[in-house]
Amino acid sequence: MELDLAPEMAALADRLGRPGPSGRAVQFVAVKAGAGASTIARAFALEAARTCARGVWLVELDVMKGDQFSAFAQERAQFGALSGPVRSSPGQEMFFTVSPKSRGVDGRPFSDVAYLAAHTVGASKLWVTRFRREALTPGQSVQILRDGAYWDALRRHADYVVIDAPAADRSPASLAAAPFMDANLIVLSAQVRLDAEAAALRDDLLAAGGPCNGVVLTRAPERPPAILRSLFP
Numbered sequence: 001m002e003l004d005l006a007p008e009m010a011a012l013a014d015r016l017g018r019p020g021p022s023g024r025a026v027q028f029v030a031v032k033a034g035a036g037a038s039t040i041a042r043a044f045a046l047e048a049a050r051t052c053a054r055g056v057w058l059v060e061l062d063v064m065k066g067d068q069f070s071a072f073a074q075e076r077a078q079f080g081a082l083s084g085p086v087r088s089s090p091g092q093e094m095f096f097t098v099s100p101k102s103r104g105v106d107g108r109p110f111s112d113v114a115y116l117a118a119h120t121v122g123a124s125k126l127w128v129t130r131f132r133r134e135a136l137t138p139g140q141s142v143q144i145l146r147d148g149a150y151w152d153a154l155r156r157h158a159d160y161v162v163i164d165a166p167a168a169d170r171s172p173a174s175l176a177a178a179p180f181m182d183a184n185l186i187v188l189s190a191q192v193r194l195d196a197e198a199a200a201l202r203d204d205l206l207a208a209g210g211p212c213n214g215v216v217l218t219r220a221p222e223r224p225p226a227i228l229r230s231l232f233p
Contacts, residue, residue, distance in 0.1 A: 005040070009047035016183050016213065023054070023155040027061075028216070029165040029174040029205075030187040031197045036218040037187035038067055041164035046079075049126035052159035056126050057118070059154075061173050062166035063096060063131035063142055072121050072128055080122015088118040088129055090157060093150040095177065096142050102135075110135075115142075144173045148180030168201045178210025186215045 016026065026044070030037035038060075045058040060068045072079050094112040101109035115135055118127045131142075154161045163181070165174035178184050184205050188198050198215065205212040 005043040006047045009044045019159045023158045024182040025151045025161040026183045027163040027181045030167040031194045032169045033167040035187045035189040038164050045162040048160045049124045055158045056160045057158050058128045058162045060164045069130040083120040085117035088116040089113045090153045093153040095150040144176045146176045151180045175208040178205045178208045183213040184210050190217050190219045
């Protein structure tokens, strides 16, 4: 059973600013794996989908994990059944590339778009992505692109695009997406003191060309530690 974080996520959305004619892309990235970034991203997407007009996309940047899709699939009693797969890009835009390319019987290379599916969650306006790992062949690898075309394309069709990035201690993928986000939020556990690492990730996001809009503190006391208030006023 998921924790009910709806009030906190509604307050976060208000703090970030609600979307206008164009949707907003918001990335959540933890300093260290296990801080709860995926839970926060999922809770934010669920709350946004509750009040949105055009829909919300929850995109897992760590494509080989598939944790977001699995979380909804395992909790269908709470969220409703997932739909069958639908196209995850309005055109040919994609945020990753697979190499080397596989080729069909006609000799043409498979499009990167073919590797990512999207599924609606119950009766909501939330779509969650799933990378089709089963379509990979031995020797192929996936690279996250430093390109904003996919995020721009989704913004035109959604109120929010919520990105669940792999933790910074595992992968630099969040830095590739950071410049194309309306907001980048660092997720940090209050139970693990990583002040220097949080400051370094903030600096890395800014150096990559993206904004850094603050920190989401999980397992937190009522008042955040003073060091965080100085890093993220």
